[in-house]
Amino acid sequence: MMNIIKSFFFGGFVCALTTYLTSNVSINTSAIIWSFPFTLFITLWFLSSEISVKMLERCSYTSAMTFILLNVMIHSYNKFNNVYISILYGFFVWGIMAVCIY
Numbered sequence: 001m002m003n004i005i006k007s008f009f010f011g012g013f014v015c016a017l018t019t020y021l022t023s024n025v026s027i028n029t030s031a032i033i034w035s036f037p038f039t040l041f042i043t044l045w046f047l048s049s050e051i052s053v054k055m056l057e058r059c060s061y062t063s064a065m066t067f068i069l070l071n072v073m074i075h076s077y078n079k080f081n082n083v084y085i086s087i088l089y090g091f092f093v094w095g096i097m098a099v100c101i102y
Contacts, residue, residue, distance in 0.1 A: 003046040006042075006046070007042050007043065007046060010038070010039075010042045011038075011039055011042065014033075014038045014039065017033060018030050018033055018034045021033055037059075040055075040056075040059055043055065044056070061101055062101065065094060065097045065098070065101070068093065068094075068097065069090050069093060069094045069097075070090075072089055072090050072093045073086045073087065073089065073090040074086075076089040076090070
């Protein structure tokens with residue numbers, strides 16, 4: 001239970017930090033911080049070695065999903081000029097990829 005509380009705290013901190021940097025510092029800085037795999041490292045910290053290795057193997061596949069998701073969202077935003085439609089398209093494509101990988 002304590003691991004869940006710790007990971008929730010760290011995950012919330014990273015989200016708040018990224019939002020703060022985007023609003024008050026620069027988009028480039030927040031994008032660099034966002035791309036750093038804080039959540040992966042936090043997750044690995046609380047797992048056993050065997051599970052950590054399996055998690056890293058799976059994350060190598062799913063990092064490609066993130067790249068594709070971001071590109072779909074950028075292209076759909078450029079086409080529709082609406083961030084909500086962009087998010088919807090992104091989640092749709094991500095869902096298809098997640099089902100295929102799983």
